[in-house]
Every structure is written in C-alpha cells, then in structure tokens.
Amino acid sequence: MTKPKAPKTHTSIPATTEAPNPKDECYTPAWVFDDLQLQFSIDVCAPAGGSPHVTADQYFAFADDGLTADWGTGPVWMNPPYSKPRPWVEKFTEHRNGIALVPFSKGKWFEELWDTDAVMVCCPTNIKFIKDGKPHGIFMPTVFAAFGQECVDALYRLPGRARE
Numbered sequence: 486m487t488k489p490k491a492p493k494t495h496t497s498i499p500a501t502t503e504a505p506n507p508k509d510e511c512y513t514p515a516w517v518f519d520d521l522q523l524q525f526s527i528d529v530c531a532p533a534g535g536s537p538h539v540t541a542d543q544y545f546a547f548a549d550d551g552l553t554a555d556w557g558t559g560p561v562w563m564n565p566p567y568s569k570p571r572p573w574v575e576k577f578t579e580h581r582n583g584i585a586l587v588p589f590s591k592g593k594w595f596e597e598l599w600d601t602d603a604v605m606v607c608c609p610t611n612i613k614f615i616k617d618g619k620p621h622g623i624f625m626p627t628v629f630a631a632f633g634q635e636c637v638d639a640l641y642r643l644p645g646r647a648r649e
C-alpha cells in the first residue's frame with residue numbers, strides 16, 4: 486500500500502540550530518539597492534548588526550532566525566544562505582511580496598520557484614558580492630525573483646551589466 490503524500494506546509498522548515506556557515510557571509514553590493522530604488526520592510530537574512538547596503542526598515546540575523554520569524558506583509562529582501570536555500574525560497578514563495586537573489590540551480594527548489602508566477606531576471610554574471618569587506622565573484626550565476634508589482638517594477642530598473 487502506498488502512503489498518501491502529506492500536504493506541503495511550513496512544518497517542513499526546521500528551526501535553525503546550527504551556527505551560521507561562514508561561506509554564507511557574502512553580501513549584496515550597494516549598486517543593486519541604488520538601482521532598485523526600493524525600501525524593503527525586512528532584510529530577512531542578514532549578518533549580525535545588519536547588512537552594509539540593504540535598504541530595509543528592519544533585519545533578521547541568525548540570532549533572530551529569519552526563517553521562523555514573522556515576515557509581516559511588506560516587501561522583503563532575501564539573499565539567502567546559499568548553503569541551504571530551499572527553506573528560504575519556500576517561505577519567500579508563500580510570502581509573495583519581495584525580491585530574492587538566488588543561485589541558478591538544478592535543485593527541485595529552483596524548479597518550484599521557476600514554476601510560480603514570480604518574475605525572474607538574470608543577475609549580471611560579472612556581479613561582485615562583498616566578502617570580508619572586498620569585492621568577491623562567485624562561481625554560480627544568480628537570478629533575481631520578484632513577487633508584487635512594486636518589486637517587479639524595481640527589477641526593470643536594474644542594468645544589464647553589473648556596476649563596480
């Protein structure tokens with residue numbers, strides 16, 4: 486007899502118990518926010534003390550556990566830990582208001598995001614993130630995904646090539 490599949494809910498998202506992965510401490514450069522011209526309600530996964538450039542009213546760091554915290558209803562910014570993007574992308578997809586910057590992936594979570602009505606725009610491949618205070622290229626291409634009209638409009642303000 487086959488077991489019926491349980492409906493998908495957020496109970497599948499484990500509470501964060503591990504320490505943050507140092508590889509995830511790689512931040513979005515300032516030009517992204519200069520060009521988006523959008524004030525986010527929350528940066529849902531931020532370093533302790535907040536991200537250097539993210540334009541958000543509030544942030545959740547590891548100690549706040551942005552994964553289980555209440556995101557309210559406003560537009561969120563989400564550049565998740567790339568070591569474990571899946572639960573973040575699931576929560577973002579259910580929130581349906583904000584912009585995420587995620588790696589291209591062959592993972593199921595990416596397919597599921599692709600299959601939503603999120604507007605997805607390739608991030609310039611020459612983007613340099615910020616690691617240890619210095620510009621830092623990463624090996625995988627990344628993509629912006631937006632839900633909500635003001636967030637979709639903001640994506641179209643981004644340039645085709647990354648700024649320095």
Ligand SMILES: C[S@@+](CC[C@H](N)C(=O)[O-])C[C@H]1O[C@@H](n2cnc3c(N)ncnc32)[C@H](O)[C@@H]1O
Nearest residue numbers: 501512513530531532536545546547550551564
């Ligand atoms: C890729 S960085 C992005 C930082 C920032 N949002 C940005 O765009 O520059 C991901 C951040 O998520 C933080 N993080 C990891 N687990 C978290 C959690 N459970 N809740 C909140 N933040 C977390 C990491 O410490 C790291 O600073």
